[in-house]
Amino acid sequence: MNDASAVASAREQLDQFTARVQAIRDKLHQVVVGQDETIDQLLVCSLTGSHALLVGVPGLAKTLLVKALASSFDWKFSRIQFTPDLMPSDVTGYELLGRNDESGGPTMAFRPGPVFANLVLADEINRAAPKTQSALLEAMAERHVTVGGTTYPLEHPFQVIATQNPIEQEGTYPLPEAQLDRFMMEIRFGYPTVEQEEEIVMKTTSGRTTLPEAALSRVEFLELCDLVLQVPVPQSVASFAVRLCSGSRPEESKGSKLVQEYVAWGAGPRGSQNLVLAAKAKALLDGRTAPTEEDVRSVAIPILRHRIILNHRAIGDSVTPEQVINGLLKDLA
Incomplete structure (x- = not known):
């Protein structure tokens, strides 16, 4: 072909x-x-x-x-x-x-x-x-x-x-x-x-509400x-997903003040895998043949917010996982 x-x-x-x-x-x-x-x-x-x-x-x-x-x-x-x-x-x-x-x-x-x-x-x-x-x-x-x-x-x-x-x-x-x-x-x-x-x-x-047919x-x-x-994944997209997840881990995050101060445990490798999988599906849903970093950004919050475990200080200061994720996305811009 x-x-x-x-x-x-x-x-x-x-x-x-x-x-x-x-x-x-x-x-x-x-x-x-x-x-x-x-x-x-x-x-x-x-x-x-x-x-x-x-x-x-x-x-x-x-x-x-x-x-x-x-x-x-x-x-x-x-x-x-x-x-x-x-x-x-x-x-x-x-x-x-x-x-x-x-x-x-x-x-x-x-x-x-x-x-x-x-x-x-x-x-x-x-x-x-x-x-x-x-x-x-x-x-x-x-x-x-x-x-x-x-x-x-x-x-x-x-x-x-x-x-x-x-x-x-x-x-x-x-x-x-x-x-x-x-x-x-x-x-x-x-x-x-x-x-x-x-x-x-x-x-x-x-x-009465009836369920739709198949x-x-x-x-x-x-x-x-x-x-x-x-769907093929560009190396840059996979790298972006991995950097986003690794950045949520206090022991690996070097630049994020929010992570260092408020995160007890960050997202594991399954978070990176799901970011890439979701980005691939999101690209197809939008009519595109390959995912971009923007696709990863668009699914980052629903995929990572339940994987980022905050510490007691975050609870006292009313810091949310969404704020941490948005901070990481801003740092990777």
């Missing part, structure tokens, strides 16, 4: 990608008003096979958006309502004593839990005890669960979207840093504008994911 043919093929693939993603956006907007940035961030997570943490007050249609996303992808969807008394087996599944069909003798049969789905909504994930959160962590990290000494693989694609309420913290358990690191993005779900809220009221009080098949979705992985 000559250069002209390669360019034409790449352009055709990009046009198909853009058309398919726009079809998904259109399907989601049938039930969700506004939230364009949130939708694109969720699409970035989905197209890179990553998990997402949604943070927002009740009543902003977080659950509806996740269900609509699963419906648009034609995925098997399950919802787990996390509570303090939720047990690991309520997530992963459990073994029951049954009868062997051939011998007629007793045998242990595995009953899969709700984690055996393509998209799992972990609602109010911080209300479950650490033991239950650890059961979900294995699924998120390894794409399998272990019950009774037997490992059961999860179906591909597999994505966890968890929600947290930023207001009511009584009776909650902080997510372990290891589990937070498994989420590509912490996505803040904001209030709609006045005009959007009026549209929401008119839509939801005039009839915009593409699972095979077509996996093709989109493969295309994201094939």
